[in-house]
Structures are given as C-alpha cells and as structure tokens.
Amino acid sequence: MFFDDEDERFMNPEILHVVHRELYAITSNLEISPYYGLRNVPTHTEDGIPIRKLYVSNLPPKTTRAELFNVFAQYGFIKSCWLRMGDKGPNKTPTPTYAFVTFGNPADAHKALQAPNHEKMLRGRNLRISPADSWHQPAEDADGRVRWKPRGQRHDGEIPLPASNGIDPQDGPSATSSSENDEVNVPEENFVKVEGGSSETEDPYNILDILNRDCMTHILSFIPIKDLIRSERVSKSWQNMIQEYLQSIRTFKTSWWVHEQSRLTTAVLRRVLQRLGSSLLRLHIDHQLSALNDRTAHTIGKFCPNLEELKVVGMYTKNWNPLLYGCKQLKNLAFVSCNKLTDSSLVHLVKNDSCIEVLTVANNTHVTGLFLTGSNTTKLHSLSFYNCYSLQGTVLCAAIDTIPNLTTLKLDVCPVAMWKIIPMILNKVPNLEELSLSEYTSHDGLSAQNSDAFCESLGQLKELKVLNLSRNIHINNAVLKKISQTCTKLESLNISSCNSIRNFSSPGVGDEGVRAVCGGCCMLQTLDLSYLGALTDAGLRAAARLPRLRRLVARGSDALSSAPLAHVLRACHQLEEVDACGCDNVCSNVVEAAVEALEARPRALRLRLGGTAAACDCSEDEPQENQKHKLLTVNIEEDLSNPNLRPDFVDQMFDYSSEDSLDDLYDHDLYDHDLYEDFDDFLGPADELLLDHDDDDELNGLYAYGIHAADIILL
Structure with a gap:
C-alpha cells in the first residue's frame, strides 16, 4: 500500500500495524457460534515460523507473573512469562501494559489461542490473546533445535532503540526493545548503554511463579522462623512472600524459634512479635532456656492485639496485668510451672470486665485461690488447678459463688484437705459439664461420712458429660452407682487406677460398679477401666451394653482375657479403638473378632495389643502376617501400659529383713x-x-x- 506525502502525517504504516494487531486480538477472543464451527487459527507466522510466543493485552491492574502463569499453565509447558510494566517512580504506581507468554511446544500455544474466552479471564477481565510477530518468535534451526536466546549481535549491557517513528513503546510489541529474538539488523549507533548492565529481557520463571501460595506455605512451615527472617535479603519478591507468610501464621511457640542451647530474651521475643504478632491467635511461651523479664507482658499486649490463647511455661515473671490493656480478645490463659505466680498476679485478669474464659494454673506453690474472691466475672466458664499445694478449699468454695457460669472444674493433685471441701463446692455448681478429680492417693483423716457427702453432691450434677476420677483412692462401687443414677448424659468416664492394689483396705472399683455405669450411662463414648484389681471378665463384658461406645481402654490387668473384648467388638458397632496393652491373657482371638465385626459393620478400627499374648504369638524370626482387613490397624509393638500401676505389681526395693541380710x-x-x-x-x-x-x-x-x-x- 502506498501513501502520498500529504497523507503520511495522518496514516503511519507502523500505527496501522499496531491497530491491526489489536483488532486481531479482539476478534480472536469473540465467541463463535456453534453453527459455523471453530475459527481457523494459524499455527505459523507469515514467515513460516511456528507460533510459540503469544501477545497478551487488556491486563487488569496489579497483575503478577504468577497469576498470568496460572492462566496459561493449563495448556502446556511455559518456557517464559514476561510482563511489561509501566513507568516506575517514587510517586507512580507501575501498572502492567502487556505481556509475552512463550510455550515450549507450538501445539500448546495453538491450544491457548483456540481456548474459549471464559477460560482466559483474570480478575474479571477477558485477556486479549494473539500471536506475537515473527521477530518475537523463537526460530528453529534446520535440525529442529529452537534458538531461545536473542539472535542479534548485542553488546553486554546494551539494548537497541526503536526506530524514530513517533510510536510509544507501550503501544504494542512491535515498538518494544525487550524482545529476546530480534531478527532486525540494528546498527551499532542505535545501541544505548544501560546503567548496571541490566537489560529488559525475558527472565525465565522461577519456583515462586510455579507453586501457588498453599504449596509455598506448606513448604515454609518446615523452616524455622529464624531462618526465614534472615533470608528476606535474597530478593524483593522473596521478601514479599516471606512477609505474607509471616502474616498468615496463627500459632507460634517460642520453642520453634531456636533449636540450639541459647537463651530467649525479651528483646528477641519483641522483634519476633513485631513481624508476626498482629496475626497471632495462639502463643505458647515454652522455651527451655528463657530469660524473659517483666516487660514480656507489655510486649505481648502491644504486638498481639488479636491473641485468643496464651500459654506460659516455666517463667518467673510476676506481673501479667498488662495483657488486659492490649489483648482485648484473650480467652484462654494457662500458667505452667510459673513459680513466682501469686494471687496478686491474677487478680486483675479475672475482674468484672475481663474477657478470660478458660484459666489454668499448674505446678504452683503460691496460688491459694484468693484472687477469685470478689471477681464477679460472667465470662469465666473453665477453671483448672493441677498440683497446686497451696490451694485452699475454703477460699475456693467461697469464690465459686462469684463464678455463676462455671461449666468446667478440674482439681487434680490437690492437698488432702481439699477432698473434705469438694462436696460443698459441687453443691454450688449444678451446671457442671466437665469434672476432673484425679490423683487423690491419701486416705488420712477421712471417714465414711466424706464418701457419703461426695455421693450426695454427685446427685446434683445432671448435666455432666466428662468425668475423670483416675487414681482416686476415694472412688468405689457406691460412687459409680450414684453416677449411673444421676449422670445420664455422661459421654466420657475415666476410672483407671482406682484402688488398683488388691490388698488395700478400701474395696475400690469392681465388677458391680462397672456394670452399674454401663447400664445407667447409655451415652458413654469413651470408657477407661485400666489397672483395676477387682475387675474381671464379667465386669468388662458389661461394656457391650453401650451402643455409642467408640473407645475402650483396659490396660495392665492380668485377670482379663480375650472373651469379653471379643464380645464388645461384636456388640458395639461404633467402636473405633480398643486398648488392651499389658493384659497378659489377651490373645489373637481379639483380632479375629475384630475382622468379623468389620465385615458386619465397616468402619476404621484400631487395636492396641502391646505386651499381651497376641504380641507373643507373632514370632520374632518369622515375618509379621499381612493385614487381615483394610480397615483394621493392629499395633502389637508399642506397649502403653505402666507396670508400676498394675494390680500385681510388687515393689521389692525395700522388701528385706535384717536377719537374713548377711546370710x-x-x-x-x-x-x-x-x-x-x-x-x-x-x-x-x-x-x-x-x-x-x-x-x-x-x-x-x-x-x-x-x-x-x-x-x-x-x-
């Protein structure tokens, strides 16, 4: 086509070429009627070069290479993905103008051109796709090898300038100078030096472009946070990804910070929380060697405004009141082995407008319970004390009146005098749903009246769902009978090691009490009957009357055999785990009964038979038999029982007589x-x-x- 001199100022052939490209990009993305079939998309350029590189326009703002890669990765392997950004500056936001996507196989590029319009959308915009010009396409040699690098003789750190035709380089790919395969012979005087020797060429994509955020988050979870923070200097894109990952962390334990034998100071904790504290929901300060001072509470309150759970282990800090001023959403608070923790440290945490719902104090010798007196908190519903020797029962009984919504109470390993006050405490909390009174092993100074008072107090706990009475010397068959009559909503019961010694003066728990519980508490899902010296096969067989039973534990008993366990497996159709570790007379018949039960009612079932006769049946020389059922898992190697809690355990360390000592x-x-x-x-x-x-x-x-x-x- 020829143009007169007068018309040349109105119609430039380069502008016409750019307009033609944009029109082709628009028409190539139009939906074609099914009556006319598919359009004819070329596979080669006019020069006969296979089309591997595509020109992409109509990009939405803030488009990234990773997003562009995800759009076209469904059609085949992408060799490179280059994005042209607009002008950059201190007061300008660079926006993408167009992009080049290069496929390794021309057939994949042809698929991308023929793909329907709805598959090539990004942030609500239809991307305009068209083949790149011939000088942008990678050329093939006679032997079929593809030349991916630029063919022009360029000097290091130089890029060619476009022809002086008045065209803006952002108007189209024909005017860009960042092409990696430029077939145009450019004179040497048209080269310009670039500061730093960098050129605007297509960089191959890296792992940040291939893997999505979920995969990268899973990979980074295996790397210590200390190393992640140090690696932020690698590149700008890596720094942005690390910062995005740190902001996505919801749980952090200080034991994850360093694995060496180094101390954790408040200054180090402050720098860590500056990075990820704003997004934390759960924080555990459980470092082995910590040197944290009283400013720790101020640091947590300042940098963790959204914190909901805080667990402190082995700290000597007294003042924790600043938590209330910063952590307005703190609900779960636990102090473990904090020796300097006193009532004054907790008095403001449970005041009237406190947001604390769950409070736990363990391994403490100073807390007496006086901080609860006069609190009048309505949000506190769970209170737990474990191994608190200074806890006073009378003070706690008076403080219970100020906690009207208490539903969980745990008083484990408390002083002996606490058992006398427990009946009065239980009379004040009829709405309890979880109760734990474990590890009361002393019977000094207590009479039968205390046992009767405890049974009467249990008669009011009609909403109880979880009950833990393990290693409690005051539990007997009378207590279990009262539980069966009152606690009909009970779902979990643990009465392990309740007077496991057979020659003890107190009768403890036997078959009569177990049968009563199994007959009255029909909603039980978890039952622990471990180390009961008076339990026999007749009592364990009563567990078959529990239709919702899911987990049965009966460890360390030499009086139990395989017959009651097999009967329970056949009767309880929702049973998922049976633990009989340490029961010497339990043989492989339990496995056969489990296979029969799974044939009738399929579900996932686990058997723990370590330290039993079933484990001895499997010879060490012979290989273990194949799995008898796909849904059955049998563990015969790990013995979870405690030999010191067995009913037949005899301590012979001091069992000697002075008369025979020199024989x-x-x-x-x-x-x-x-x-x-x-x-x-x-x-x-x-x-x-x-x-x-x-x-x-x-x-x-x-x-x-x-x-x-x-x-x-x-x-």
Missing part, C-alpha cells in the same frame, strides 16, 4: 572357697565385727551422726 555374704555355695577366704580375711574374725557396747561414748557419737551398728556391718 548371702557367707554362702559357700555362691562363692568360691579361695575368694571366700580372702573376703573373710578382709572382714576379719566374726567377733571383731561386733561393737564394744561398753564404750558408751563412742556409740553415742555414732548415733549422733545418724550411723547405726547395722549400717557399719553392711559397709
């Missing part, structure tokens, strides 16, 4: 005669072993140091 020293059958003579010479004659009782001063001096005559003889 073995002169047993001629155990020692050689020559060795015995040498040993006799070392000890001296038998009459010299006896002390001279006439010397009272010498004997009294030995007694003053706590040394007795028998001890000297043994030495």
Whole structure:
C-alpha cells in the first residue's frame, strides 16, 4: 500500500500495524457460534515460523507473573512469562501494559489461542490473546533445535532503540526493545548503554511463579522462623512472600524459634512479635532456656492485639496485668510451672470486665485461690488447678459463688484437705459439664461420712458429660452407682487406677460398679477401666451394653482375657479403638473378632495389643502376617501400659529383713572357697565385727551422726 506525502502525517504504516494487531486480538477472543464451527487459527507466522510466543493485552491492574502463569499453565509447558510494566517512580504506581507468554511446544500455544474466552479471564477481565510477530518468535534451526536466546549481535549491557517513528513503546510489541529474538539488523549507533548492565529481557520463571501460595506455605512451615527472617535479603519478591507468610501464621511457640542451647530474651521475643504478632491467635511461651523479664507482658499486649490463647511455661515473671490493656480478645490463659505466680498476679485478669474464659494454673506453690474472691466475672466458664499445694478449699468454695457460669472444674493433685471441701463446692455448681478429680492417693483423716457427702453432691450434677476420677483412692462401687443414677448424659468416664492394689483396705472399683455405669450411662463414648484389681471378665463384658461406645481402654490387668473384648467388638458397632496393652491373657482371638465385626459393620478400627499374648504369638524370626482387613490397624509393638500401676505389681526395693541380710555374704555355695577366704580375711574374725557396747561414748557419737551398728556391718 502506498501513501502520498500529504497523507503520511495522518496514516503511519507502523500505527496501522499496531491497530491491526489489536483488532486481531479482539476478534480472536469473540465467541463463535456453534453453527459455523471453530475459527481457523494459524499455527505459523507469515514467515513460516511456528507460533510459540503469544501477545497478551487488556491486563487488569496489579497483575503478577504468577497469576498470568496460572492462566496459561493449563495448556502446556511455559518456557517464559514476561510482563511489561509501566513507568516506575517514587510517586507512580507501575501498572502492567502487556505481556509475552512463550510455550515450549507450538501445539500448546495453538491450544491457548483456540481456548474459549471464559477460560482466559483474570480478575474479571477477558485477556486479549494473539500471536506475537515473527521477530518475537523463537526460530528453529534446520535440525529442529529452537534458538531461545536473542539472535542479534548485542553488546553486554546494551539494548537497541526503536526506530524514530513517533510510536510509544507501550503501544504494542512491535515498538518494544525487550524482545529476546530480534531478527532486525540494528546498527551499532542505535545501541544505548544501560546503567548496571541490566537489560529488559525475558527472565525465565522461577519456583515462586510455579507453586501457588498453599504449596509455598506448606513448604515454609518446615523452616524455622529464624531462618526465614534472615533470608528476606535474597530478593524483593522473596521478601514479599516471606512477609505474607509471616502474616498468615496463627500459632507460634517460642520453642520453634531456636533449636540450639541459647537463651530467649525479651528483646528477641519483641522483634519476633513485631513481624508476626498482629496475626497471632495462639502463643505458647515454652522455651527451655528463657530469660524473659517483666516487660514480656507489655510486649505481648502491644504486638498481639488479636491473641485468643496464651500459654506460659516455666517463667518467673510476676506481673501479667498488662495483657488486659492490649489483648482485648484473650480467652484462654494457662500458667505452667510459673513459680513466682501469686494471687496478686491474677487478680486483675479475672475482674468484672475481663474477657478470660478458660484459666489454668499448674505446678504452683503460691496460688491459694484468693484472687477469685470478689471477681464477679460472667465470662469465666473453665477453671483448672493441677498440683497446686497451696490451694485452699475454703477460699475456693467461697469464690465459686462469684463464678455463676462455671461449666468446667478440674482439681487434680490437690492437698488432702481439699477432698473434705469438694462436696460443698459441687453443691454450688449444678451446671457442671466437665469434672476432673484425679490423683487423690491419701486416705488420712477421712471417714465414711466424706464418701457419703461426695455421693450426695454427685446427685446434683445432671448435666455432666466428662468425668475423670483416675487414681482416686476415694472412688468405689457406691460412687459409680450414684453416677449411673444421676449422670445420664455422661459421654466420657475415666476410672483407671482406682484402688488398683488388691490388698488395700478400701474395696475400690469392681465388677458391680462397672456394670452399674454401663447400664445407667447409655451415652458413654469413651470408657477407661485400666489397672483395676477387682475387675474381671464379667465386669468388662458389661461394656457391650453401650451402643455409642467408640473407645475402650483396659490396660495392665492380668485377670482379663480375650472373651469379653471379643464380645464388645461384636456388640458395639461404633467402636473405633480398643486398648488392651499389658493384659497378659489377651490373645489373637481379639483380632479375629475384630475382622468379623468389620465385615458386619465397616468402619476404621484400631487395636492396641502391646505386651499381651497376641504380641507373643507373632514370632520374632518369622515375618509379621499381612493385614487381615483394610480397615483394621493392629499395633502389637508399642506397649502403653505402666507396670508400676498394675494390680500385681510388687515393689521389692525395700522388701528385706535384717536377719537374713548377711546370710548371702557367707554362702559357700555362691562363692568360691579361695575368694571366700580372702573376703573373710578382709572382714576379719566374726567377733571383731561386733561393737564394744561398753564404750558408751563412742556409740553415742555414732548415733549422733545418724550411723547405726547395722549400717557399719553392711559397709
């Protein structure tokens, strides 16, 4: 086409070329009627070069290479994805203008051109797709190899300038100078030096463009946060991704910070919380070697405004009141092994307008419960004390009146005097849903009246769902009968090690109490009957009357066999786990009964049979048999039972008599005669072993140091 000189100022051939490209991009994305079939999309350029590179326009603002990669990755392998950004500056926001997407296979590029319009949308915009010009397409050699790099003879750090035709480089790919395959011979005077030697060429995509955010988040979760913060200097894109990952962390434990034997200081914790504190919901300060001071509470309150759960382990900080001023949403608060924690440290945390709902204090010797007096908090519904020797029952009983919405109460490993006050406490909380009274192993100073008062207090807990009475010496069959009559909504019951010693004066729990619970509490889902000395097969067989039973635990009992467990497996169709570790008489018949139960009612079932006869049936020399059912998991290697809690356990450490203590020293059958003579010479004659009782001063001096005559003889 020829143009006169007068018309040249109105119609430039380069402008016409750009307009033609944009029109082709628009028409190539129009929906074609199904009656006319698919349009004819070319596979080669006019010069016969296979189309691998596509020109993409109509990009939405803030488009990234990763988003562009995800749109076209469905059609095939992408060799490179280059995005042209607009002008950059301190007061300008760079916006994408157009992009080049290069496929490794021309067939994949052809698929992308033929794909329907709705598949090539990004943030609500239809991307305009068209083949790039011939000089942008990678060329093939005669042997079929593709030349991906630029073919022009360019100097290092130089890029060619476009022709002076008045065209803005952002108007189209024909005017850009960032092409990696430029076939136009550009004179050397048209090259311009670029500061720093960088050129605007297509960079191959990296792992940040391929993996999505979910994959990268999962990978980064295995890297310590300390290393992630140090690696932010790698690049700007990596720094942005690390900051985005840190802002997505919801749970952080200080034990994750460093794995070396180094101390965690408040200054270090402050810098960490500056990065990820604004998004944290759960924070556990459980570092082994911590040197945190009283400013720790101020740091947490300042940088963790959205915190909902805080657990502090082994700290010596007294003042925790600043948490209320910063953490307005704090609900769960736990202090474990905090020796300097006192009532004054907690008095403001449970005041009237406090947001604390769950409070736990464990392994403490200063807290008496006085901080609860006069609190009048309406949000506190869970209160737990574990191994708090200074806890006073009378103070706690008076403070319970100020907690009207209490539904969870845990008083574990408390002083002996606490058991006398527990009935009065339970009478004030009839709406309890969870109760834990475990590890009461002393019977001193308590009479039968206390047991009767405890049974009467249990009669008011009609809403109870979870009950833990493990290792409680005051629990017997009468208590279980009262539970079966009152706690009909009970879902979990733990009565393990309740008087497991058979020769103890208190009767403890036996078959009668277990049968009563299984008959009255029909909604039980978890039942723990471990280490009960008076439990036999008849009592365990009663567990088959629980239709909703999901987990049954009966560890460390030499009186139980496989028959009741097999009966329970066949009767309870929702059973998911059976733990019989340490039961010597349980054999492989339990596995066969489990297979039959799964054939009738399929579900996932786990059997723990470590330390039983079933584990002995599997010889160590022979390989273990294949799994008998796909839904059955049998663990015979791990024994979870505690031998010290077994009913037949006998402590022989101090079981000896002084009369027979020296018999073995002169047993001629155990020692050689020559060795015995040498040993006799070392000890001296038998009459010299006896002390001279006439010397009272010498004997009294030995007694003053706590040394007795028998001890000297043994030495």
